[in-house]
Structure formats: C-alpha cells, structure tokens
Amino acid sequence: MRYNDSQKPMNTRRFLLIILLLLGGAIFGLTAQASEATQGQGYATPTPRPDGRIIYVVQPGDNCISISLLNGITLEQLRALNSNLDADCKLIAGQELLLGLGGPAVASPTPGPAPTPTPIQPTPTPFTGTTEICVLIFDDQNGDALHQELEPGIEGGAVSVSNSAGTFSQSQTTTSAPDPTTGLAAPVCFSDVPEGIYTISAGVPDTYNPTMLMTYTLEVKAGDRAAVAFGAQSRLQTVEQPAETSGSKSGWLGAIGGISILAGLGLGWYALRLRKPKSRYLR
Template structure:
C-alpha cells in the first residue's frame, strides 16, 4: 500500500539496478531539496513483481522571497519640485535722460518716454516692439518683454524728437532659459542744433535783401552805360 503523500511535496520512483550491473556512484547531493519519509525497497513489490523500488517524498525547494519595496517618505514630508519654464527669458529696455552726457545712468537721471524699441531674433521668427516709459527708476518699472525664447537677438531704439543719443542705439544680445537682461540706452536734449537753426533763419532774409539791391544796382549801371554809348 502506497502511503499518503504529505502536502506540498512530490514523490519519485527510483528503479533499483539488477544485481549483475555494477551500481552507479551515488548522485550528488541536492542542496535545495530535502528527502524525507524513506520507504523500504519491497513495500510496493506487489505492484511490480521481481522489481525493487525506493519510494521517497521530496519537499519542493522554497520559493524565493519577493524583493522588499523601497522605503518611501510620508506625503507631508515631500516637497514637490517646481516645473521649470521651457526655454524662456525676460528682456527689459531702458531709455534714460543722460543729463551729463556720460553714457551711463547715474543718480537723478530719470527714464525718458517715447523711445521706440524693437526686438528681433536673427532667425526672423521673433519681432516685438514697444515704447519706453518715463519716471523715477526707483518707482517705475521699465519696458519689459516676457516669454522670450532662447536665441540671439538684436535690440534697437529710436530716440524721440528733441534728443540726441549718448549711447549706441543697437545692441546684440544672447539669452538662455531663465535669463533676465536689462539694456540701458541714453539720450540728451538737443539744444545746440535748435539755436543754430534759429540763427541761420534770421540771417537768411537779410542776405536775400542785399542780393536784390545788388542786382538792381547792376541793372541801373548797365542801362546808364548803354545810354551814354548812344
């Protein structure tokens, strides 16, 4: 009678070699299996006459342990990382009243209104315009352009009437994501050219009158010379 197999185990029927065949060397040990419940050679001989079997039960190898999940912090201790803006910069443009004409904004030199600003990239994809603001730099924000894509730009300003530039009026700029650049342009009141134009305007009528008098005198002299010759 074959004994009942224990739970979670397998059984093997191992045929005993005939006596005329030399026995095989013992099999190597099975480190991952445990052989239990040995049964005698002749326990099941009634089922297989003249044959000898060894009936054993072998416990299955243990299943590998699942990996432990990584430790996680509580949600209240995790600070989310802000998502960066994809590739944008900010450009501000200032036109200041350069009173001393140094080309550098100093204390007491305010912003000037009326400068027309143009921002163009070198690929021709970005073209922006704006007008400069006036006021105290400590109280007024300058003209700014947000969400400027990364790239190379050319920034120009047209000086308003009545002023002369004291700095360059065109500036190349390279911006990268997250940059914030401020470009200063300077201008000074154009008083001397206006005075010269007024003086020139006053001289022009006098020169015209003198010219007419000379012309008339020449005609009279020519007429008298012609009469005497007759």
C-alpha cells in the first residue's frame, strides 16, 4: 500500500497532537494529585521558623511541580530559592526546601488575669514653633556703647538676619519713631524665624559712626524672643564739641587781654604823675 506525499503532514500533526495530549494529561494528573493531597491531608502552608525562613519538608511522592502548586509559588521561584536543586529537580523524602522569608512565628500568649485599666493621660504635644529676633540701632549719645533708656533709635539704618544653614535671610530698615506704648526706642523685629544659629549684621547711615562691633552671632530656640542692640554716634555731634572748646578758650583769652590793657593804662598814668615837677614856694 502506497502513501502519497500529502499524507505526511497529516501524520506529523497527529503525532504532535498526541504529544500535547499526553503532556496535558500529565500536568492535570500532577495538579489533581496536589489538590487531593491538600484536601486529604488538610495541608497548611508552613509557618516561618524563629529565623524567619519558611521551610517545606519533602514528602514521599513529591516533585517540584506539585510542591510549587501546593504552596502557591512558581517553579522558577522554587529553583531560585533553592540553588542546590539539579536540572532534573530530583528530590529526596525529608529534604528541606526554602519557600520564602517572613517574620518569626509568634507564640500565642497564655491567658492571664485581666489588667486593671489605667486612665490614659494626655500626651504633651511637642512644641515645634518658631522664634522672633528684634534688632535696634540706637543713637549712642554719650558714646559708652550701652543703650540707655532715653537714647532714641536711628532712622535709615540697615539690619539683616541670616542663619548658618543658608535657609533663612531677611533684612529691614530701622526707624527713629518711638514705640507708641512705651515711648522708648522701637526695634525692628523678624517673625517666624526657625530655631538655629544666626548672624545679625547692622549698617549705620553716613552721618553716624559705629561705637561697637556691628555683627553679632547667636543661637535661638523655638518659642524664645531674642533682642540685639547696636550703637552709633552722630558725626555732627562729634565735630561741634571742639568748636565749643575753642570758643571758651577765646573768651578766656579776651578777658585776660582786657585785663592786661587796663593794667597798662594804670601803669602809664602812674608814670606821668611821677615825672610832674614839684611846686616851689617863695619865702
């Protein structure tokens, strides 16, 4: 009996179909076996050991496919977790396989007497606010580098506040207007300043000379209020003082000169009296 060439593809297709059916049946059988083992034995996924590892102990008749299906992991995951498995995935009863990692098993505590309820005290809320820095440039009229209560503020000065972290930097201009409440010199204030280390710098108008160092560094805490004062003295006031001294010296010199002139006139009159001839009386 002869077969023509058209029948060869048909035979090849049948052969491949038979192989696929056999493979499908084998996989179905393994799945059914794993399912029956789960139902019959009441299988539960192993719990983590004290070191956190989840271990499965190989049972007789187990294979890698049934174990992966039984524990809900893929065959690739099983191989990756167990590098000692060979290419054929041969198993021995009693062999331990790593299924994953988890937290250690927690033992159920033994019931004891119920504790007496304790009233819950309110937890204090930590303070995370900001601070305030106030800066004054005052007219140091007596030049002692100390702010006296009645010394006023200076108009047109410049102050700046910046922290060492470079996250805060502000500047303002000072005023000579007094505080409306106290009537004293009023500083300029920087609000909502985060706590940290700050450098305060001040610059005075051209008509003033500083009487102290015009830079100051300080550390502030949240909720605190810091105040810094810088002093400067007017140049006009400094120049007028020698003029007053010269005027007073000129007055004294004028008085001494007047006295000298009067003394000279008196001496001249006395000399003329001495040179006058004496009177002769006739007998």
